[in-house]
Amino acid sequence: MYSLFSGLFERILPEPDEFKILIVGTEGSGKSTVLEAMKNELNHNGKGRVSQVQPTAGLNLSRCRDVFGSNLVLWDLGGRPSLIPMWSKYFREADALIYVIDCSSSIEEQAHSRAVFQDLVTQESLTGTPCMLIGNKCGDVSIATTVAAEWIYPTPAQTVGPMSFVHLPLDTTRWGRHIRNMCKWLVTHCSLVKQLNC
Ligand SMILES: Nc1nc2c(ncn2[C@@H]2O[C@H](COP(=O)(O)OP(=O)(O)O)[C@@H](O)[C@H]2O)c(=O)[nH]1
Numbered sequence: 001m002y003s004l005f006s007g008l009f010e011r012i013l014p015e016p017d018e019f020k021i022l023i024v025g026t027e028g029s030g031k032s033t034v035l036e037a038m039k040n041e042l043n044h045n046g047k048g049r050v051s052q053v054q055p056t057a058g059l060n061l062s063r064c065r066d067v068f069g070s071n072l073v074l075w076d077l078g079g080r081p082s083l084i085p086m087w088s089k090y091f092r093e094a095d096a097l098i099y100v101i102d103c104s105s106s107i108e109e110q111a112h113s114r115a116v117f118q119d120l121v122t123q124e125s126l127t128g129t130p131c132m133l134i135g136n137k138c139g140d141v142s143i144a145t146t147v148a149a150e151w152i153y154p155t156p157a158q159t160v161g162p163m164s165f166v167h168l169p170l171d172t173t174r175w176g177r178h179i180r181n182m183c184k185w186l187v188t189h190c191s192l193v194k195q196l197n198c
């Protein structure tokens with residue numbers, strides 16, 4: 001009887017939206033750590049541990065169900081210089097973009113990451129795509145915000161859609177609330193873009 005009713009409900013209730021979120025950034029910025037933390041918070045209610053991640057060879061993929069009423073597919077792409085040109089293969093399918101900045105890296109490394117980011121936000125295939133910048137590996141919120149404020153300033157050729165900035169504390173055990181807020185923003189903006197395009 002239960003399976004009869006649940007089958008009926010599944011037919012009546014619409015499938016939740018599924019949004020694909022692309023996590024990019026230069027090597028070692030913390031993309032896989034962000035993916036692990038999202039998985040942990042969304043699939044295990046923050047009760048698991050964010051395990052030590054291994055360098056990403058190609059792609060890490062994870063699916064999270066019922067995140068503020070939608071399902072999320074998370075793609076974490078490798079950030080080695082040889083892999084950066086491959087990112088563009090995923091742009092058209094992506095519903096939103098997360099770009100991770102290592103705010104503790106050297107001036108040269110940050111300049112490289114910023115150049116990669118500026119190239120990305122002017123891609124035609126990312127037109128209108130919501131974009132979230134993450135200031136990572138920096139305990140001082142004002143330093144992370146200063147870095148992001150410069151980056152987020154729109155360039156004339158910018159194509160991406162709404163932008164947001166999130167600072168993540170150094171201690172990954174304190175990320176839970178931030179991850180939830182990030183997901184709320186992502187789901188809200190992906191839904192808005194979907195409605196606008198309907
Ligand atoms: N303490 C701390 N370590 C971090 C943080 N984010 C990343 N790491 C460490 O930085 C290294 C590279 O992170 P990883 O997620 O593999 O970077 P990716 O190459 O962008 O995927 C790993 O040793 C992580 O444990 C953070 O916010 N706090």
Ligand SMILES: [Mg+2]
Nearest residue numbers: 031032055056
């Ligand atoms: Mg990685």
